[in-house]
Amino acid sequence: MIQSFKALAGLPLAGSILNACVPETKKVIPGKLKGPDFKAGHLLRKALSVVPTQTETKDVVIIGGGISGLSAACWLKQNSDQDFCLLELEEETGGNSRGGKNAHTVFPWGAHYLPLPNNDLTELLAFLQENEVITGFNAAGLPIYRDECLCFDPEERLYINGHWQEGLVPNWGVPEADLKQINRFLELMAEMKQAKGTDGKFAFTIPISASSADENFRRLDKLTMAEWLIQNKLTSDYLHWYVNYCCRDDFGTDAKDTSAWAGIHYFAGRKAQAANTDPDRVLTWPEGNNWLAQRLRKPLEKHIRTGKLVYKVSLVKGNVAIDYLDIAQNTYHRILAGKCILATPQFVNERILNIQPEQGGNRNYKAFSYAPWAVANLALESPPAGRGVPLSWDNVVYGSKSLGYVLANHQQLQIYPENPVITFYLPLPDEDPAKARRMAYEKKQEDWAELILAELEKAHPFIRENVKNLDVWIWGHGMIRPSVGFIWGEEKAAAEKPVLDKIFFAHTDLSGISIFEEAFYQGIRAAQRMVEGKA
Amino acid sequence: MRISIQALLLFSVFVVATCGLVYELVAGTLASYLLGDSVTQFSTIIGAYLFSMGIGSYLSKYFNRNLIAWFIQIEVLVAVVGGSSSTLLYLLFDRVESFRLVLYLLVALTGILVGLEIPLIMRILKDRFEFKDLVSQIFTFDYIGALLASVVFPLFLVPFLGILRTSYLFGLFNAVVALVLCFYFNREIRWATYLKGTCVMAILFLMAGMVYSDKILAFTESLNYPDKIVYTAQSPYQRIVLTKNSHDYRLFLNGNLQFSSADEYRYHEALVHPGLNGIEKPEKVLVLGGGDGLAVREVLRYPDVKKVVLVDLDKEMTHIFTHHASLLDLNRKSLLSPKVTVVNADAFQWIKTNTEQFDFVVVDFPDPGNYSVGKLYTNTFYNQLKRVVAPGGQVVIQATSPFVAPNSYWCVVNTLQAVGFRTLPYHAHVPSFGDWGFVMATLEPGFKLEKEFLPELKFLNKATFEQMCVFPKDMPGKQTEVNKLNNQVLVHYFEKEWGKYLN
Numbered sequence A: 001m002i003q004s005f006k007a008l009a010g011l012p013l014a015g016s017i018l019n020a021c022v023p024e025t026k027k028v029i030p031g032k033l034k035g036p037d038f039k040a041g042h043l044l045r046k047a048l049s050v051v052p053t054q055t056e057t058k059d060v061v062i063i064g065g066g067i068s069g070l071s072a073a074c075w076l077k078q079n080s081d082q083d084f085c086l087l088e089l090e091e092e093t094g095g096n097s098r099g100g101k102n103a104h105t106v107f108p109w110g111a112h113y114l115p116l117p118n119n120d121l122t123e124l125l126a127f128l129q130e131n132e133v134i135t136g137f138n139a140a141g142l143p144i145y146r147d148e149c150l151c152f153d154p155e156e157r158l159y160i161n162g163h164w165q166e167g168l169v170p171n172w173g174v175p176e177a178d179l180k181q182i183n184r185f186l187e188l189m190a191e192m193k194q195a196k197g198t199d200g201k202f203a204f205t206i207p208i209s210a211s212s213a214d215e216n217f218r219r220l221d222k223l224t225m226a227e228w229l230i231q232n233k234l235t236s237d238y239l240h241w242y243v244n245y246c247c248r249d250d251f252g253t254d255a256k257d258t259s260a261w262a263g264i265h266y267f268a269g270r271k272a273q274a275a276n277t278d279p280d281r282v283l284t285w286p287e288g289n290n291w292l293a294q295r296l297r298k299p300l301e302k303h304i305r306t307g308k309l310v311y312k313v314s315l316v317k318g319n320v321a322i323d324y325l326d327i328a329q330n331t332y333h334r335i336l337a338g339k340c341i342l343a344t345p346q347f348v349n350e351r352i353l354n355i356q357p358e359q360g361g362n363r364n365y366k367a368f369s370y371a372p373w374a375v376a377n378l379a380l381e382s383p384p385a386g387r388g389v390p391l392s393w394d395n396v397v398y399g400s401k402s403l404g405y406v407l408a409n410h411q412q413l414q415i416y417p418e419n420p421v422i423t424f425y426l427p428l429p430d431e432d433p434a435k436a437r438r439m440a441y442e443k444k445q446e447d448w449a450e451l452i453l454a455e456l457e458k459a460h461p462f463i464r465e466n467v468k469n470l471d472v473w474i475w476g477h478g479m480i481r482p483s484v485g486f487i488w489g490e491e492k493a494a495a496e497k498p499v500l501d502k503i504f505f506a507h508t509d510l511s512g513i514s515i516f517e518e519a520f521y522q523g524i525r526a527a528q529r530m531v532e533g534k535a
Numbered sequence B: 001m002r003i004s005i006q007a008l009l010l011f012s013v014f015v016v017a018t019c020g021l022v023y024e025l026v027a028g029t030l031a032s033y034l035l036g037d038s039v040t041q042f043s044t045i046i047g048a049y050l051f052s053m054g055i056g057s058y059l060s061k062y063f064n065r066n067l068i069a070w071f072i073q074i075e076v077l078v079a080v081v082g083g084s085s086s087t088l089l090y091l092l093f094d095r096v097e098s099f100r101l102v103l104y105l106l107v108a109l110t111g112i113l114v115g116l117e118i119p120l121i122m123r124i125l126k127d128r129f130e131f132k133d134l135v136s137q138i139f140t141f142d143y144i145g146a147l148l149a150s151v152v153f154p155l156f157l158v159p160f161l162g163i164l165r166t167s168y169l170f171g172l173f174n175a176v177v178a179l180v181l182c183f184y185f186n187r188e189i190r191w192a193t194y195l196k197g198t199c200v201m202a203i204l205f206l207m208a209g210m211v212y213s214d215k216i217l218a219f220t221e222s223l224n225y226p227d228k229i230v231y232t233a234q235s236p237y238q239r240i241v242l243t244k245n246s247h248d249y250r251l252f253l254n255g256n257l258q259f260s261s262a263d264e265y266r267y268h269e270a271l272v273h274p275g276l277n278g279i280e281k282p283e284k285v286l287v288l289g290g291g292d293g294l295a296v297r298e299v300l301r302y303p304d305v306k307k308v309v310l311v312d313l314d315k316e317m318t319h320i321f322t323h324h325a326s327l328l329d330l331n332r333k334s335l336l337s338p339k340v341t342v343v344n345a346d347a348f349q350w351i352k353t354n355t356e357q358f359d360f361v362v363v364d365f366p367d368p369g370n371y372s373v374g375k376l377y378t379n380t381f382y383n384q385l386k387r388v389v390a391p392g393g394q395v396v397i398q399a400t401s402p403f404v405a406p407n408s409y410w411c412v413v414n415t416l417q418a419v420g421f422r423t424l425p426y427h428a429h430v431p432s433f434g435d436w437g438f439v440m441a442t443l444e445p446g447f448k449l450e451k452e453f454l455p456e457l458k459f460l461n462k463a464t465f466e467q468m469c470v471f472p473k474d475m476p477g478k479q480t481e482v483n484k485l486n487n488q489v490l491v492h493y494f495e496k497e498w499g500k501y502l503n
């Protein structure tokens, strides 16, 4: 009797508890490891000595199909009748604004949003209007943005003290003293937004080059953002986390390695106003800024050649010789062009630009350093939830090394987006970026998957079971690092100087901060200089 | 410091007694909550519980060896069964035919286990006390425990922890006592490792239960309805529950009442006829949402209507309203009419790609209680809506209660106006909902309303409708923001206003 009672009640119960609690063998998450410039470095070295026999001529060649290259090409197409082509190493244009897709949705691999652009950026507003992101202007001249492109509500949430709060500025369970400091900081930033230098220009604006030259502000480039906070008696841990998060978000660097000028620019550079939304909004699309890259590319189809690795740019009898490898065909080609725009980062230029020092080839590339990034796209069974504010576009975990994740399906009009994809952003800041890069290249997909899940599990303990696929993209040289002294230093200024009025430079690393607007204006400015001989 | 064995065991008597009574109270409370009639529920449950304790006491004589180990084992079982009992009851309430049987089985099981414990402990302690002291001590602690439980249960536990968490918490107490005993009697008991293992697992399980009790509750609450459930289905989007009592059917989506068959005619007449009856020869009608076919039923009263397109996301919904006999009676087989095309699609996606125009459009979406549904009330959606209205056509939108949620209601009105619709707000009293609001909208300079209403209608006539267009002094129109994808103000208004109303 007792035995059977035990068998009936005790064992099955104990057994089922056992089953429920013993951890199953961890689910392995399928996925791929991707990234640019794996093969490129290798091919570059191999090709360097080859002199192509096939030669063609062009008025202009643009190298690099990122935002700056595409924007240079667009400007050229609209404002000149020069015969030009654009050479891009990858199979797709877009550069850091690349996108990907699975069977259900598109998603970003890099840049994913554009904050409302400042109202004096006429060319950018015109581009947005051509592509119906701006549908018109109101009586006061303020742009009306298409609702589908403005980030839907809820926009941002922060997981802090066990709860998802609205917005990213910490407030849930944050002590009064910290809140005060955070407010003081935000007030200071609001002042900086409107601050003008003695030359009448905004202290912080976009493009960076239009900012005031007033030493009072430029001086801020000589200290770090972390030092600036301390100098201003802003010591709250919550505030420091937030500012650090912002530095990582925009620059891929920690506040302690970021120029205070750049750090403040993040908060003070943007002063947009719009007719139909409050100013702190962003424009975004399921595929992120790749949407913009596609629109930039559209009028250029005939001019774009992808899968072409430029390995040497040199001066040959008064022309610019651009030597490239057609990766698919494995053939070598030379274009002799009157002029050329290098819309490639300086670490690439260092290898391909073959110019004598006296002709302007003497450049200090060492000053340019880049923060590596890992970006992962996770295909999920169902949307991740949690206590507090529901799933938002941008979902950040307080205290995490990562920047959290963005829901790619957020801008879809579907009521219940199925097969959600989240894009997880992990900057890999380090005082020594080369070391961080080496470490990043050593990791396998499984390693990234574990690392990323560990971060996500802080807010979503059971997310592993929810992940169908996890692809990772490693950006070895993701973003230029605005380290102390870089933005207003000599090296950067020297690097953007054209060579003999024949070779021009456009890339966000010449701005010192990697954002869409800078890339867009880098391209325009280089093209303008080239055609109009403008400074 | 080693606590005396007696003190420890007496303390466990105290815990056992407290927990036992708490489980009993939990069962009683849940039974009266779920089944109603609290006097009957409480007295039968207390009876069953005490009787089961008797069975347990009787059975205790069959335990002859390893008494401490058995005691610990039973303690763990009590922890798990008692701790999870409320969750089980919640979960099984609308799943099993004879819920009562499950209820009493659980009560009996807990009772038997608790009933086993006291005699076992008396026997464990029998050589350590004088008999008179033993009896006096044990029963003292037993009754003190019972007193404590009966006082804290209504005063603190239910209001502050809720039923689910309370049972898990007391389960945890049981399990922790078991674990402490394991360590204390480490050398004396058999199967020590196994017992410790089960203790730890029980503790983990119960802690998980505590942590997730909110989630469990949210899920189980949605399963509980006052009436008999005659149909349930879980679609990818919502849980559909149909209940029945002596005079009506009720449909719940995710626990929210959609209609009661007793007064739905008021809602659907008010929704359809004012906008439709003024239109000269309405040939094509579009219904967005409304997979129950009740709005379509009203539309089909107009012989001029040649084609009705119904777009509802949820296949399950349109399935039950084309298959369930009593529901077919209710919607008069409207969805089976050859004039009607049912499209199961996301309304936002559908409307973006649709090129057809309709003379009359009924927009009958669920209330904007979350950001997903909120998208269907935005200016972006209404801009799309403009494209599907034929020249001379009219639209009607259900827009929650202007009495309970005035900002929400007028936000819908203002958003429609912002995209260029002319609006006519009106409201009707639907007993099971309260004062409910609708908005008629058109792109024409004026509304077409002049005609008489169909005589067969049960609720509406011209005079009634004229009254419905009047908003009394305590329900004036309101200035609100326009609802947009990037502000979703309507969801915020709605949460605030209904939240206040329900609390």
Ligand SMILES: Cc1cc2nc3c(=O)[nH]c(=O)nc-3n(C[C@H](O)[C@H](O)[C@H](O)COP(=O)(O)OP(=O)(O)OC[C@H]3O[C@@H](n4cnc5c(N)ncnc54)[C@H](O)[C@@H]3O)c2cc1C
Residues within 6 Å of the ligand: A036, A063, A064, A065, A066, A067, A068, A069, A087, A088, A089, A090, A093, A094, A095, A096, A097, A109, A110, A111, A112, A113, A114, A289, A308, A309, A310, A311, A343, A344, A345, A348, A352, A373, A375, A475, A477, A478, A479, A506, A507, A508, A509, A514, A515, A516, A517, A519
């Ligand atoms: C992870 C990540 C997230 C980001 N998020 C944002 C964001 O949300 N918002 C934002 O505004 N900005 C963001 N950025 C910044 C982004 O870099 C810029 O917005 C912009 O895309 C930079 O464009 P670019 O043209 O200056 O540079 P790149 O994108 O670097 O373009 C350079 C191009 O040159 C090509 N190339 C390189 N070498 C050769 C060669 N030898 N031959 C031919 N072609 C070559 C490359 O393939 C590439 O296409 C992000 C960057 C990263 C890495």
